[in-house]
Amino acid sequence: MNRRLLLATACLALLAVTSGCLGIGTGPIPEDRIDSDPAADYAWETDRTVHVTIQENTQFRTVMSLNGSEPTVELFRRDGFGGTNPLPVQSVRYRYPNGTVLTGSEIRERGGEVRQTREETIVELPSGEPQNGSALAFTSEGTPKRFTLPTYADGTYEVVLPPNREVELPVFGQVSPRNYETERDDAGQVHIVWAEPVTADTVSVRFYLQRDLYIFGGVAALVVAVGIGGLLYYRRQIQRLRQRRLEMGVDVETDDDEFDDGPPPGMR
Template sequence: MNRRLLLAFATLSVLAVTAGCTGIFGGDQISDKQLEGDGNATYDWNTTADVTLNITSGEYQAVYDFSNRSQLKIFERESLGEETPVNVGTVRFRYRNGTVVTLNQSQVKRTNSRTVFTLPSREGKLAYTAPHRGKSFSTPTYVEGSYEVVLPRGMRVGTPILSQVRPDADQTEQLDGRVHIAWAEVTADNVVVRYYLARDLLIFAAVIAAGVLVALLGLAYFRLQIRQLEREREELGLNVDTDGDEFDQGPPPGMG
């Protein structure tokens, strides 16, 4: 009985060590089902920028237009600056002739800190989806070139306190209710966009207006209190006019 327990314990230990090594050495694979994603998923292949990042509710779609490239490695930064692989899904590649294929496990691998795409052709477009939350978006610039970020419907930039675009965009325009931010050439290490819901601007303006109103009322109350104190001093005779006081008539006779 003891031998059986020891054998079971040894087996569990081996499995635990194996699982640990898998995580340490980056052997975590992405399933073909995840790469296939929704069979009806579509991408905008008619993008004109080298990199297009389309942010929607809960995720974003990335489309990279490649020329003479065989591999792409992507990552994201955690709150403490740690680099981790991007959890991608619905990965597609479009050849120059228009043929679209799904990349498989051998072409999309996850290492300890990177998600690595091995492209089926050196020319074409790579597209994938990845999760996203919140009202800010940032990505390392894995490739240099032109970039375009499309914000979720109803989101805006332009108010300094509520939004930020870094580096400065070359063009910002609204098309079909969505804001498009474009850069002709990005050489910075990261693209960062912080945005706000359109109605947030109205709430912000209302808060500022309420703050100004409170400040004006406080100032009016303060001045009213000062005037009331001045009247009370006059009533008590504390505000005595010293003009013409006998002590201001000059020195005594003979000491002038």
């Protein structure tokens, strides 16, 4: 009985932690995270509403233009069960229309906040400051060879792939929504651009390394070679077995007419 009670208590505690009921990980995000330097400069001069640069370490840098209509920005990911989880952020920056950039702690000093709840990460913008024409930037975490992000803002989008990544082949690459164009910069990196306002709930990109095609081709060729080799070996074994049976007189062909005695008795 004690074991069952202990097991039930442990399961309840695990459920509480995984569902966020204990509030673990909520509250203000530490300053060392929101003040950390991004891997590279943010693309402040973008002419898109949302500009995303995917890094080779699967993290991505985002610059989001603000129109001044909302005092807060809510960042999240959908969990697939109708709910949301907070988007982990670091290197948070706020840029005024005049070009002045604030770090995460400076946002707090001017009346703003960067905090996390069980469902989302909330960035409260500096109070009493003009927002129209300003921008918010942050770095977050992604997954290898795939980028997915809700469309937090209405407008145009641009996603820059890491070096040597492609999306052209349908089996390996996929982009959603479909009304996009691709461009290449001077360094050869692929830019996926939605020049018209995105109305979908999510922007999703699956991409691949060029070398992935060679690896897949090599594996496919190996599988075909093994299959052909197995088939030839099987046929050779069948032929050997047939020859052995012939030598033993098992498979001697006979003329059916030689043993044809006509119809059965009573049918003549």
